[in-house]
Amino acid sequence: MNTFGRIYRITSFGESHGEAIGGVIDGMPSGVKVDMDFIQSELNRRRPGQSDITTGRNEADKIEILSGVFEGKTTGCPIGFIVRNTNQHSHDYENMRCVYRPSHADYTYQQKYGIRDHRGGGRSSARITISRCVAGAFAKLVLRQLGIDIYAYTSQVGDIALDTDYKKYDPSLIETNAVRCPDKEKAEAMENLIREVKADGDTIGGTVTCVIKGCPVGLGEPEFGKLHQMLGSAMLSINAAKGFEYGMGFQGLSMRGSEQNDLFASPTSFKTNNSGGIQGGISNGEDIYFRVAFKPVATQLREQPTIDLEGNPTILKAKGRHDPCVLPRAVPIVEAMAAITILDNYLIHNAQGTMHNA
Amino acid sequence: MNTFGRIYRITSFGESHGEAIGGVIDGMPSGVKVDMDFIQSELNRRRPGQSDITTGRNEADKIEILSGVFEGKTTGCPIGFIVRNTNQHSHDYENMRCVYRPSHADYTYQQKYGIRDHRGGGRSSARITISRCVAGAFAKLVLRQLGIDIYAYTSQVGDIALDTDYKKYDPSLIETNAVRCPDKEKAEAMENLIREVKADGDTIGGTVTCVIKGCPVGLGEPEFGKLHQMLGSAMLSINAAKGFEYGMGFQGLSMRGSEQNDLFASPTSFKTNNSGGIQGGISNGEDIYFRVAFKPVATQLREQPTIDLEGNPTILKAKGRHDPCVLPRAVPIVEAMAAITILDNYLIHNAQGTMHNA
Amino acid sequence: MNTFGRIYRITSFGESHGEAIGGVIDGMPSGVKVDMDFIQSELNRRRPGQSDITTGRNEADKIEILSGVFEGKTTGCPIGFIVRNTNQHSHDYENMRCVYRPSHADYTYQQKYGIRDHRGGGRSSARITISRCVAGAFAKLVLRQLGIDIYAYTSQVGDIALDTDYKKYDPSLIETNAVRCPDKEKAEAMENLIREVKADGDTIGGTVTCVIKGCPVGLGEPEFGKLHQMLGSAMLSINAAKGFEYGMGFQGLSMRGSEQNDLFASPTSFKTNNSGGIQGGISNGEDIYFRVAFKPVATQLREQPTIDLEGNPTILKAKGRHDPCVLPRAVPIVEAMAAITILDNYLIHNAQGTMHNA
């Protein structure tokens, strides 16, 4: 249950304040040139401490590849990797050893396992998404060769929302601000909102929009392996995710079928893309786009009434370093999970696609 | 890719106008009394031809159990079952043999496989959800013994929407109207809207809300087997699904963490349930609730411009029998997929839960 | 656990005296012409009642394809199929309802599930291998196009054994006798031994040898998906299998490495084939060959002391129709499982092979 994917698979391990975060990538095609600078840079995008609107935990998050790469190329063997934890302040979490943070995984982990590593959220920490970013970076190395490009951006923070039409925004602007939003004015408003919320010791949620360009027709399996199902599963596995929609999603409900249907513009293209690039669970060659909702971070740097392990009422004010808003750092994770999913589906399709043309 | 679940698994087969729809249920616990009337009644809820707001195809959908049940009880062996197709009007679909319906799976299936059964939508027909309903009915037999109860209802059609708080509605009213909505007035408005849309040869979408009561604490696996992820994957695999949200979902984005966090009411209960019964991917003992968006049916009983297999422009007006709105019939399917998912997670949890207490 | 394979998968159901035996084939490539005569003939090879040395149960075993085939070709959708049980004599098994046959699955099923279908062995009957033969026949349709040919034969019955070198035997002779042995004299001796054993109400075991010709280099995954591991798993899943060896197997233990190593004859071929066509878990382009041991059938048509469900001692003399020796009918099942395994590995390899050359 710590493995995602069918052919291209990431198996993940690690806790926030343990020795290391790491994982194993299986199914990586052989002979792919490994651009270590790119992989480290993808990790850096996820890294905390990048600005005043994210957590103050500041670590180099230096990746160490342990296997599967030989003389700069992948060998088809599994890629083991680790990132050491170096900047833990475990004493900050001592007061959480015996206390449950409301709406956090503290209570459910303790009930399920009878034991939990309380330090820094343990296994439920956002820090464990490091493994996803590494697997996503390797996937992107392959997708790049196939002409498939993926980008994501913060499309909403609290009530400040972009237009749902991703085509209105220039992806080259995403990394120009700390909140990773391609609309400069909205980005500024979002950052201000996050600072305001942070000053209150509070937190805020939002949405990430993701776009996949260049995906060939035919990815996804009907019935129980629909492409949007796999993407939805990938996104809902990210910490704090509360919802997923693709194409018109929840927004299209007031439209009639005759309005929403995508008519053909040519034998291989469409006049509109309300389908979000997926029809019947299979990619149709148009841009795939979807939106993921993230709730406000549960951990509060203000006092909250709660209970301890024995069930006694108590007051908790979290110490430690926490994001007031996950959105800026969720962007690279959404991209990573999308890359893993698309590559996995590409490889699955390959298995039979080649056959079908034989 | 036609299998769903890890321990409790349904493998499905069948096309709309083929010989039969069927499947194999694996992992069913042994010794469970099989209430065939209940199973048939669950299938009947999905059956078309129940009212004037669903498709006119009218079949008995009589289930035949072929294995896995002995002298009225499950044996732990796989349950094979079929439902014969008896009311096909395949000639109605002859004009779709060489023409793609816009926004339907016709184009993507043809591109992926180089061949497709065009009759009645083939494998992409809603008719194949029969297998899900059967597997869901068997799962419910077990969940019932465990005190877990699942119900779903139509919560939106077009712009007509219920309040998002499911506690306002009495589930015993759901089956009192054709649209399966527990609010009598809204139900009437929804039915009128569907009739109006149908008269235009058009279609309309909406949402289903699902509630799971009595689920014990501890179901769901952290990281890549989160309970809401599994539920989301299950729901997004249903034909025409476009979005999934649980708990506060997309609606909670304007709230701050301090407002959204669920405070403890007692050592084992909470004052609010914005989490939707799941924290850190693991059930917390509260009601689980979620919402699924369904798009308007793609097939139109009015003229639409489209292309044929050779890419030539043409005009298509579908014949055959089609739902103007999937919502009423989506309700039992949502319940079935929820039941399959919860039982599967229960059994997975069992595997280790027993150990943990040993 | 009733599913075998990763991409090409068979999910099986059915009991000996239930309504039907059947299954679902998933992952079948699309566009393959379905030769129904061939598929039925493969089933017929497994069929009982073919000679006086097999069980007297005589059924047509007529296959009914329910989905996944359209106008004579596979569609890429799952192939559901059933074979009705028509010649059950369930009353013959009434004395086994409460009595365990020694060395049979009766006791372990009852202990595991608390219930069992005792009629004709229920799920543990050799009759359920029908599903394997169907999936194997479809796999052979594809392998044939790829130039991969599979055959098996009875290589030992009791003490009567062929030479281990399969190259000494002409595969075209296998089907010329009831025991499926390509050595005419040994075949006669085997048949006589089986008749003799049968006259005693007793049973006898033996081995099947299987040869796979034309398998390309590169099938099999290192570490936990080795090709011989997958073949071994496939063979050991067959009823009554007790052992598996490939290449020199147990026989090569007295040889030294310098004798056993296969030297290169050319850049793509070898002087010997002690490896059995697999090196490091990956096919090397030579013939793959292996041997499977089958124990004597447990059910005896003579008196045996045993116990009943309450643990009381009793005497059992089985009625019903039972094979005195599984070997003749095991041959097509071994071939079928080999075909399923090779196709599955071919498709898995495709997934990455295509990539690797991209």
Add this chain to the structure above:
Amino acid sequence: MNTFGRIYRITSFGESHGEAIGGVIDGMPSGVKVDMDFIQSELNRRRPGQSDITTGRNEADKIEILSGVFEGKTTGCPIGFIVRNTNQHSHDYENMRCVYRPSHADYTYQQKYGIRDHRGGGRSSARITISRCVAGAFAKLVLRQLGIDIYAYTSQVGDIALDTDYKKYDPSLIETNAVRCPDKEKAEAMENLIREVKADGDTIGGTVTCVIKGCPVGLGEPEFGKLHQMLGSAMLSINAAKGFEYGMGFQGLSMRGSEQNDLFASPTSFKTNNSGGIQGGISNGEDIYFRVAFKPVATQLREQPTIDLEGNPTILKAKGRHDPCVLPRAVPIVEAMAAITILDNYLIHNAQGTMHNA
């Protein structure tokens, strides 16, 4: 394909001369006290350099646990671990960069992936079994609590073989000699044979016998998850394995069913155990025992004719450190894979077993 198991799973990575060997254990029950001395001692049993009859590579093989253990107990979260490679002599392998060792994985890896890490055998090295030993050691911690005990021993080297009846041997003698054989005289003869073979620069194979005591009735799933099938798959995945048999295996073929059947001695025990503790794929409560054949090591420290990457004939005399016989070190690996398989089946059985009694 680098993952083994369904609930208790090991995912492995690493090459002989890479940075580290490691893996991720998933599905480990929580709350289990981790005896690090035991785990390291299990690794030490596999370690090379223990005597003059194994390879001279001498490494501490110090395990580092990176996650999943908190304050000395397992948490239910995945256990990441690594063992650094510290004693590589990669230059010894430079002559293998462009040359294929006969009967080794060199040729097949190169053909499959188009690239390979030639140093020390890369991924196909016996060194990567470290990951299996770690996962086996953790499994043994759990099995010990359940009263399940596993031991293995060298039962044959070349022509020197023990009696097939494991009950004749005292397991406490296994670790008293370098070849891990419980018969003192035979052990000496085996060691002498290995020394003799080694002096010739040659290699020799043999068998390992494994015994599992205390396994409860009911483990294993009928049809495609038979317990002996899972054990066979586990064993055949070990480097150099060529065959697997359980119970009477290949040896029982000359016996008749009436001789081989295990009669009941009491309602829960048997007079004989020709079944090897498994009937119909399910454990029957008796000792489980099986035998695994290992071929002579392919790498020769003597001259052998072979070809290079371009297909030109050449002569290879391997340098580097190689085992003349894998048997002594295969013993702990066989035990480890048995432990992983039994625990996995125990947990799978738990999933439904609990239900069945509910």
